[in-house]
Amino acid sequence: MPRSAVSTLPRASTVDDVRAFWLDAYRRVRAETEARAAHLSAEDQIVQSMADASPTKWHRAHVTWFFEQFLLTEHAPDYRIFDERFPFLFNSYYVAAGPRHARPQRGLITRPNGEDVTAYRAHVDAAVARLIETVPQAQAARVFEILEIGLHHEQQHQELLLTDILHAFAQNPTDPVYDFAWQPPQPGQGPRGFVEVPAGIHPVGHDGEGYCFDNETPRHDELIPRLRIARHLVSNAEWLAFIEAGGYETPALWLSDGWAAVQAEGWQAPGYWRQEGGGWSMMTLAGRKPVDPTAAVQHISYYEADAFARFAGKHLPSEAEWEVAARAGLLADAFGTAWQWTRSAYLPYPGYRAAEGALGEYNGKFMVSQMVLRGSSLATPEGHARASYRNFFYPPARWQFSGLRLAEFI
Numbered sequence: 016m017p018r019s020a021v022s023t024l025p026r027a028s029t030v031d032d033v034r035a036f037w038l039d040a041y042r043r044v045r046a047e048t049e050a051r052a053a054h055l056s057a058e059d060q061i062v063q064s065m066a067d068a069s070p071t072k073w074h075r076a077h078v079t080w081f082f083e084q085f086l087l088t089e090h091a092p093d094y095r096i097f098d099e100r101f102p103f104l105f106n107s108y109y110v111a112a113g114p115r116h117a118r119p120q121r122g123l124i125t126r127p128n129g130e131d132v133t134a135y136r137a138h139v140d141a142a143v144a145r146l147i148e149t150v151p152q153a154q155a156a157r158v159f160e161i162l163e164i165g166l167h168h169e170q171q172h173q174e175l176l177l178t179d180i181l182h183a184f185a186q187n188p189t190d191p192v193y194d195f196a197w198q199p200p201q202p203g204q205g206p207r208g209f210v211e212v213p214a215g216i217h218p219v220g221h222d223g224e225g226y227c228f229d230n231e232t233p234r235h236d237e238l239i240p241r242l243r244i245a246r247h248l249v250s251n252a253e254w255l256a257f258i259e260a261g262g263y264e265t266p267a268l269w270l271s272d273g274w275a276a277v278q279a280e281g282w283q284a285p286g287y288w289r290q291e292g293g294g295w296s297m298m299t300l301a302g303r304k305p306v307d308p309t310a311a312v313q314h315i316s317y318y319e320a321d322a323f324a325r326f327a328g329k330h331l332p333s334e335a336e337w338e339v340a341a342r343a344g345l346l347a348d349a350f351g352t353a354w355q356w357t358r359s360a361y362l363p364y365p366g367y368r369a370a371e372g373a374l375g376e377y378n379g380k381f382m383v384s385q386m387v388l389r390g391s392s393l394a395t396p397e398g399h400a401r402a403s404y405r406n407f408f409y410p411p412a413r414w415q416f417s418g419l420r421l422a423e424f425i
Contacts, residue, residue, distance in 0.1 A: 023044050033159070041140075044166045047173055048173055048176070049178050052075060052176065053203055059071065059180065060072040064122075064179070066182035067412070071180060075132050076101065077106075078165070081168055083142075086102060087143065090158050101114055103115060107377050110376065111373035120150075173394075174395050179191060181287075182412070190298065191300055191302070195301060196301075199310060199393065207244055208246060209243035209248045209423065211242070212242050214239055215238070216236050217335070218235035218237075222244075227403060227404075229378055230379070239339050242324050248348045249312050249418060250309060250313035251310050257323055261327050269321075270321060272318065282319070285413065288306065309350050311348060314414065315417055315418060316410060321356075329421040330358060330422055331356055331419060332388045333359045334359040351391055351395065351400070352393055352416075352418070354415060355420055358386075360387070361382055361383075387405050388407065392416035
């Protein structure tokens with residue numbers, strides 16, 4: 016299993032140890048955001064290629080606003096907001112935190128420029144460091160709780176930073192390169208095929224060890240039927256067979272909404288694939304590359320994953336089936352390659368209660384009309400993955416590094 020996103024606080028730590036721990040965690044996460052943005056020009060950081068994506072500059076500023084809004088203005092009495100215009104520009108969907116700029120128009124904001132955002136980050140970083148070092152002991156637990164939420168929130172945006180810029184680069188006919196040195200993850204080794212998942216009643220949800228988002232709770236029991244799950248993710252070779260067999264041209268394989276999307280969008284292959292010179296290429300973080308038949312398929316929607324499963328005579332696992340299999344060590348490529356679509360709608364677990372206030376808007380209000388993905392992807396920051404993690408997107412979405420594995424009932 017991956018490590019906790021900010022490691023683990025040692026037992027029997029002194030007050031100074033705790034402060035040093037959180038200061039180090041904060042600096043490491045913030046540095047990773049800047050490292051990911053460093054590959055991009057000022058022009059790259061402004062572009063917004065669709066309403067669902069955001070500019071890199073906006074991501075850098077938004078995660079900074081999060082610390083300013085929820086940590087500094089509430090718990091640092093001497094803190095002064097960097098720029099009174101920024102909360103309106105860089106709030107995302109926190110209605111209780113105030114009005115915000117329309118999401119589809121984030122790419123129109125050329126000012127403040129990138130240097131202004133860099134100065135904003137430095138201003139907030141200095142204030143957070145002072146707060147960590149000086150917060151009274153009576154307030155420390157709440158401050159460090161919000162700080163940890165903010166760090167995991169920023170890691171989510173680190174992944175979005177890469178998926179969003181890849182989508183933008185894929186619209187460019189010159190096929191720009193994000194990172195010439197980037198290498199895709201290697202396919203998992205070991206026997207392929209299907210393995211039986213332990214049937215019966217199993218606990219599902221976060222087990223209380225380390226951090227989790229509220230949508231991973233409460234832990235509860237799920238009945239797992241007798242089934243087998245694929246050890247490995249579906250490969251590009253398998254997807255090529257689906258294409259060649261007319262998968263995108265066979266209405267019977269598709270949900271009604273999925274077939275409508277195929278027709279409306281003209282889908283003939285996964286996102287970022289292009290047929291040229293008798294073969295297929297795909298846009299990657301290292302530019303356009305030939306499709307590797309051995310690699311896991313990526314950039315597919317839920318509709319495509321469901322159609323492929325029907326084509327293969329299988330189905331997608333539920334999120335509970337996936338989690339039980341992952342905890343039992345049955346899955347290769349469970350983490351670090353592609354998020355895996357499940358057949359589960361994104362709904363609250365039994366007994367779920369969102370937190371009060373603006374932070375309660377983080378997950379709960381999105382629990383409708385979306386599907387759950389499990390695992391993590393090649394863009395997920397190190398340590399930001401666990402068996403109980405619930406990602407979620409609308410069924411047509413495929414700009415994420417999303418793939419699938421199959422399951423079958425016995």
